[in-house]
Amino acid sequence: MTRLALVGRGPDDEAYARIAPRAAGSTIAAVTDGAQAGSDSVASAPTLGDLLESHADAIDAVIVQTPTDERASHIETAATAGKHVLVKGPMGRSAGEARDLAEACAGVDVVFMAGQIDRYRPDVAAVRASMDAGQMGQPGLLRSHRWQPPPTGGPTTWRLDPGRSGGIFIHELTREIDVAAWLFDGPPETVFAVARGQDSDQPDAAVVHLGFPNGGMAVLDVTTALPRGEGYWSLGIIGADGAIYADDQHNMQLLYAGGSPAARLTSTGDATVLSQLQAFVAAVDNGADASDSIAAGVLALEVAEAAMASAASGRAAARTEDGYALV
Amino acid sequence: MPSSSGDSIFRVAVLSVVKHDYVPLGLATHPRFDPVVVADDAAQPEWVHERNQKLADQLNIPYVRDVEAAIRDYDVQVACVSPEAERHADLSVRAADAGLHVVQDKPMSTLVSECDRIVEAVERNGVKFLMWNRDMLPAMLLARRELQSGAIGDVRAVHVDFYFAKDAGPRRGEGPPGAPKIDWLEALKAAHVDGSDGGVGHAPMGELQIEGIYPLSHIQVLTGVKVRRVFARATAHFHQRNVDHGIDDLASVTLELENGIVGTLCIGRIGRAKHDNDGEIKVRILGTTGAMVINEPRPEVRVFYRGRTASDSPGRRAGGDADWLLMENFAQAIDTNSDTILNARVGRDIAATVQAAIDSGRTGHPVEVT
The missing domain is CATH 3.30.360.10 (Dihydrodipicolinate Reductase; domain 2)
Known part of the structure; x- marks a missing residue:
């Protein structure tokens, strides 16, 4: 079971809630920013920092879908807290920012996947x-x-x-x-x-x-x-x-x-998001590089x-x- | 479209027909154009005469081995020019200088300077010139009709895929090591049997040169403006003869047109195995208030049967009057002293765009179209 936190709101919020159980039994355990995947049984906090402070033990991995200019700090925060990270869309607003981020996360033992959503279509x-x-x-x-x-x-x-x-x-x-x-x-x-x-x-x-x-x-x-x-x-x-x-x-x-x-x-339904989530959860389960x-x-x-x-x-x-x- | 206003019949001299016969046969679908003679220069090699004679026999008209004599003796008003590409300009200029209106097969020429010669002769003699094109196909008529109705606003971008799913001799790398360079002319002469000899002649030509005018005329007709600059990549990806002669069989071009319009073109002779039809040919148009995706060969029916070979495309054109409409456009241009849908000057600009793309592909830099 991989317990996921949705950080930021995105177009696939509802899809994640729907399909998470199909991705090797993962679940949406927490959300920030009022993401639509939330329900009464899901932990919620205004920010990622708040979430990690109050519910760190309830989260294995974070899906970052915050605005591009905030992504790098969220990724780094999650990774350095030992949470696996799936980032939707580009890692940041520049290659330099992404390189710095990759370097900062290099020594951390987490799975860090950089979106590439279209590969999963x-x-x-x-x-x-x-x-x-x-x-x-x-x-x-x-x-x-x-x-x-x-x-x-x-x-x-x-x-x-x-x-x-x-x-x-x-x-x-x-x-x-x-x-x-x-x-x-x-x-x-x-x-x-x-x-x-x-x-x-x-x-x-x-x-x-x-x-x-x-x-x-x-x-x-x-x-x-x-x-x-x-x-x-x-x-x-x-x-x-x-x-x-x-x-x-x-x-x-x-x-x-x-x-x-x-x-x-x-329509191809939820196939794209499901496929990406399955790949991420499998990588987490396997400790993939x-x-x-x-x-x-x-x-x-x-x-x-x-x-x-x-x-x-x-x-x-x-x-x-x-x-x-x-x- | 209304019929042309005149009722005069234009007598046509077919000046060489060494490759496709679809231009003279297409011309003859219009009752106002009457092929009365096939002609070519006596000094042409025998294989050229054989092909000319074949069309003359098919149309039951004489074949004359003297172009000027045929023009003089058969009282013709129109020339249909379809020799090897490097002879296009020569025959078109001679026809224009004789006062004939000209319908010409593609490409306009292998050299932009030769296209300039055609423009000069056509304009000096006040005759009409039509480059054969695909812009009267039903799907293209639909695209223009929708554009004219304002369905998607003004054109912002046009993207054309133009892939011909035809083979072209040995595949790249096929054949024994050290094999001699494939003889271009002989290879293209042999390709006549399946109609894939559009590049027949002494001068090797890549797909951009042979077929580029079709998609580029789509872009031209849809936008009505000139290409200013291009960036291109081109390679010989499939066929050994293209490798041997350093010419493309696969290319992509980004075009910057007037009025801020953008175009792209993907073109190739990609081989029979790559499509179950004659090839993927699509036109995608982005407008200011919408967009269109046009499948250029439609309408078609798809025919499958036991024993069908891979070379027998299942897609069959269904309906449409493209040939007649082209010739109707030509007749109206003559009757009313107006422009044809693809006149000499626009044809020349397209040839210059092709040359700029070839140059860009070689240098890796964007190139101005001049």
């Missing part, structure tokens, strides 16, 4: 399984799109503030960058990006174009400018021996109610920063011993 997992089975051969080109509405207000208003979230490159594109580096089994050697903002100077649409060794390439497109409603996602990868096309368009059902039919996406996850989290931030610099300068960036530099 059932469609992405199928892509990876096919690649691992050798069906794709050497990957050549990865193309992904994720279009969604702007973040909502309420407790997640911080997502609207680039100063807190890191903006579209940090807050959003680290997800796609992580998947690309994961599927290509290494860091990109070149980074180019363009970004556009519709209603302000802050970009709400960005394309990151990555070059990998042996001619590999990835084009990652994200926007947060769709009208309110459901988003769109697709990922395709062309390999030397095979190709995979995962696309919401393929998974639409049609609804006829007069006029033009409406499309309804066939999650340093690869930390390194990947740092890399995603390094690439996102390079993309930001590229978009600002109009130049490409190339990988160096220290990260990336504009060329």
